[in-house]
Amino acid sequence: MSRSAKDINEQSPWQEMTPGGEIYEGGTARLTLTGEWRSNVPVWDPEKCKQCLLCAPYCPDASIPVKDGKRLDFDFDHCKGCGICYKICPFQAIRMEQEVRA
């Protein structure tokens, strides 16, 4: 019996679920793709970005990955498009666009 969050779903019988709703690993929320909630999408312009990283701590969804002191492009799996990063960027390196889905 797997006790990993990725193997527990709405079809799991009670015998195969963890007792009391415990989970034995961290960060399993990553499996939830909250990017689907988005109606506006931030667009990052690496040319304009000065890598000040002011945007990164303001993201409620941890969707501005930072590696070795530099930000990368958005984690669109989880970004909800709140626009805080766009508003706080002093260099207009982030703009908001309407989300278009194929």
Added chain:
Amino acid sequence: MSFRERLSGNEAIAYAMRQINPDVFAAFPITPSTEIPQYFAQYVANGQVDTEYVTVESEHSSMSTCVGAAAAGARAVTATSSCGLAFMYEMLYVAASARLPITLACVNRTLTGPININNDHSDSMGARDTGWIQIYAENNQEAYDNYLQAMRISETPDVRLPIMICQDGFITSHAVENILLEEDSAVKRFVGEWNPEHALIGRDHPLAVGPYDTCPYCMEHKVQQAEAMKNAKRAILDVAADFEQTFGRKYGLFESYRMEDAEVALVLIGSTAGTAKACIEKLRAEGVKAGLIKIRVFRPFPMEEIAQALSHVQAVAVMDKSEGNSACGGPLFAEVRSACYDLETRPKMINVVYGLAGRDCAVEDVEKVYRHLLHILETGETGPRYLHMGQRSSEQEVL
């Protein structure tokens, strides 16, 4: 080797706690359980235990502290009575649903109101559906012995449920009796260590406890919990068997006293059993075939076993030391009568609510109940099923 000592019921519990040396004790005073944290505080003050003694600001916080400590992999204990248990109510459900083996010494006292400090079972009966295992004692010896068995039952892997070890406030908690105690090393060996596979701390992986459990999952978790309570029956008997082998005293789900040929019988919980046994001896001397079932384990309720034990009895009085406010009987009555439904031939059955808020129940009172059962047998008429005994009344009461 067992040895004899004079101890009150509260002292006996505190003594057992010291021997077990639990990791965390969340302490808050309430009559009549206050002495348990008091005695234990002295053990802490004397350096006799390693326990973190957390003097919380309420019973709600004592159960919350136990929840946190148990989830962290610690053995967590507390003691309470009456309003204290009621104040924990929500947390009792949390402890059980999070499957945390916490041990609570419940010194039964009536539940407000009006406020009163004396014994009945309304506090723990109010918590009967919270998902806790409930074991009741007749006397100080049983309180001690039940406590020694508690953790092994509740920590059994396919059980993992919290456990309440109940005794009658003042009647056993404050009365001093000569009882048999076991040596510290033997107790430690019997109870053993608890090292759960998962815990909030000290494991190579994190643990998340207490989710928001949406509709597609929550019922499954509740079914798991219900299964665990079924498993508890086996665990209680297994631990009792080992206890008997280790210490020589025998326990089951309930005690049958002179039941082998009983025609009339009482079913009751707690210290009144001693009074009833004295009454039975008196009646037996007169040739009355009287018997008694003393419930030890109320949760899980030993339904099939009780039905079996009553199958040959002709008239039964279920004695509830708490008022159900159902207008048709107390909680023990509901369980016992339900248990007997599947019998081919059912005994006639009445409910006697007695001893509320410390109202005394003497041998003569119990005798009245047996006489009433004999009267039912003679007349063939059960009469009113839901009776109170011991209250002053301006009318002629049945009992």
Added chain:
Amino acid sequence: MAYNHKVELSKPERFVGGHRLCAGCGAGIVCRAMTRALDEGDKAVICNATGCLEVSSFLYPYTAWEDSYIHSAFENASATCGGVEAAYNVLKRKGKIDDTYKFLTIGGDGGTYDIGFQSLSGAMERGHDMTYFCYDNEAYMNTGIQRSSSTPRFANATTSPTGSVSLGKTQNKKDLTEIMAAHNIPYVAQTTFIGNMKDFHEKAHRAIYTPGPAFVNVMAPCPRGWQYKPELLPEICKMAVETCVWPLYEVVEGEWRLSYEPRRKLPVSEFMKLQGRFKHCFKPGNEWTIEAAQKYVDEKWEKLLSKCV
């Protein structure tokens, strides 16, 4: 050690995306910053009161926390944390635990100012080595924006609604930070999201690494409850500080220290006008509400200044 923004932001994330807080929720920012203040290598247990954060960050089987986490109820996060900390102390003493653990409790204002207040006060008094973070969004947001003792006067909330004879909540906001300071615990602070979050980070770090109990009150705006566009969060926090509605300060071992003093204190209306919950205050005839709010803020600010060294 001086705050290094790039180094701190490069740490592994301990509160991950995929939680179900609303877009732009202040609580998510608190959780990330709070766990970022933990030193790498130190483990933590997060104790969480029931509320938006709880139902959003641990929906079975999905936890947003990389660390161990426990939620038990609304009113008892502090007592639950005290139990975990007590277990740690004894298990460490018995040699069953090697790692260093830090104990963080987090609740909204409902779970902190109101229903969880007794539990918080008790845990602080007992001296557990834990830090309580309140994400203060000034109402019961999880149940739909009901007023709490933290809701400011005149705010429109669903149990203090505006109406033909009502201008929102009639009572002032409870000053919980001050009440916690009165517990004489080693560390109390008030912060919010300002600039590069240096203020938040330093206070959180100091709180977590001060032995004994610590309390950090974080103004964490809620776009839905306060009725503003989510992207305005940094502006609202800035105005809360520049108007002295939410002063930044800390109380270190009983010593009051102001963290920031605006060069020119802005009128309280600059904070209020950004939020729909105060919309009615700007209607003709209701000017007195803004005057009253200003007077209250001025008095509180002067009182705070007189306490600070």
